[in-house]
Amino acid sequence: xxxxxxxxxxxxxxxxxxxxxxxxxxxxxxxxxxxxxxxxxxxxxxxxxxxxxxxxxxxxxxxxxxxxxxxxxxxxxxxxxxxxxxxxxxxxxxxxxxxxxxxxxxxxxxxxxxxxxxxxxxxxxxxxxxxxxxxxxxxxxxxxxxxxxxxxxxxxxxxxxxxxxxxxxxxxxxxxxxxxxxxxxxxxxxxxxxxxxxxxxxxxxxxxxxxxxxxxxxxxxxxxxxxxxxxxxxx
Numbered sequence: 118x119x120x121x122x123x124x125x126x127x128x129x130x131x132x133x134x135x136x137x138x139x140x141x142x143x144x145x146x147x148x149x150x151x152x153x154x155x156x157x158x159x160x161x162x163x164x165x166x167x168x169x170x171x172x173x174x175x176x177x178x179x180x181x182x183x184x185x186x187x188x189x190x191x192x193x194x195x196x197x198x199x200x201x202x203x204x205x206x207x208x209x210x211x212x213x214x215x216x217x218x219x220x221x222x223x224x225x226x227x228x229x230x231x232x233x234x235x236x237x238x239x240x241x242x243x244x245x246x247x248x249x250x251x252x253x254x255x256x257x258x259x260x261x262x263x264x265x266x267x268x269x270x271x272x273x274x275x276x277x278x279x280x281x282x283x284x285x286x287x288x289x290x291x292x293x294x295x296x297x298x299x300x301x302x303x304x305x306x307x308x309x310x311x312x313x314x315x316x317x318x319x320x321x322x323x324x325x326x327x328x329x330x331x332x333x334x335x336x337x338x339x340x341x342x343x344x345x346x347x348x349x350x351x352x
Contacts, residue, residue: 119146122214122241123183123207126150128166128174129305130263130282131218131244131297134256136178137312138243139216145241148212149181151203156186164304165267165346170319173351177313183207197232205236216241220249220299249297253287261310264321265303270343272302278324279347306349322348 122145126132139145152161152171159168168184175182185203188195204215215233219226219242230240244252256263265286268277272294280286282305287296294302308317325348328341 119144120214121146121148121210121212122216123147123149123151123204123212124180124216125218126152126171126174126182127218127304128152128161128164128171128307129218129266130253130256130261130307131220131299133261133263133307133310133312134252134259135216135218135243137259137261137310139241140312142243145214145216147180147216148207148210149183150175150178151183151185151207151215154184154186155189157189162187163267163301164306166306166349167351169351170306170317170349173317174307174313177315177317179314200232201236204233204238208236208238212238214239214241216243218244220244220252220297221246222299249295249299250287253282253296257283259311261307262316263305263307264349265347266306266349267304267344267346269302270345272300275324275326275345277303278345279321318352320350320352322350324348 124136124147139147154160154168155162160166161171172182185199187199215238217229217240226242233240263282265278265280265282290296298304308319325346327344327346329344331340331342
């Protein structure tokens with residue numbers, strides 16, 4: 118029997134490609150998808166995608182969906198408590214692995230692995246350390262389709278929100294922006310590709326500006342982050 122694993126699903130391109138690779142390798146039994154949700158707005162944290170579209174993805178992918186609901190602005194203590202409770206419940210069902218689409222953020226991987234180790238689980242990172250330019254081209258060559266749902270104005274202007282990622286999009290990215298947005302430059306919603314049983318249909322709404330306060334841990338961090346979100350509506 119293959120070991121059971123939970124898949125951490127963000128709704129975006131890195132998750133989609135990581136899931137594709139895991140299914141191709143056929144080494145794990147994926148029991149369900151796990152996604153963090155803003156409880157107040159019923160949207161995926163940072164991606165801004167409404168839960169109705171997330172549910173359509175899970176249905177098309179053919180996996181049960183676990184929605185981990187978080188308060189609007191959870192403290193690290195609140196986040197750890199909710200995550201620990203959720204993962205302990207998942208582990209009690211015989212799941213021993215947790216799969217992520219992370220590519221090269223070493224501190225984030227270490228944090229995830231430490232949290233999993235504390236409850237006796239292990240992390241799996243199928244995209245780890247693969248060149249991000251190669252990854253985004255592989256993603257497109259496989260036939261995946263994804264739309265930019267959110268951009269960080271520190272790196273990209275409003276015009277990038279709501280664009281379908283294609284070869285031209287990659288060429289238009291500034292040199293300091295990772296082609297997979299691994300540093301948080303942009304987030305996506307993947308709506309078609311080889312792992313979907315049917316495309317996810319949606320309508321594109323307006324581009325909305327949202328601001329978030331910077332951490333106050335450093336006096337140089339005062340101010341706010343500006344993000345542009347592209348509203349998507351399920352059809």
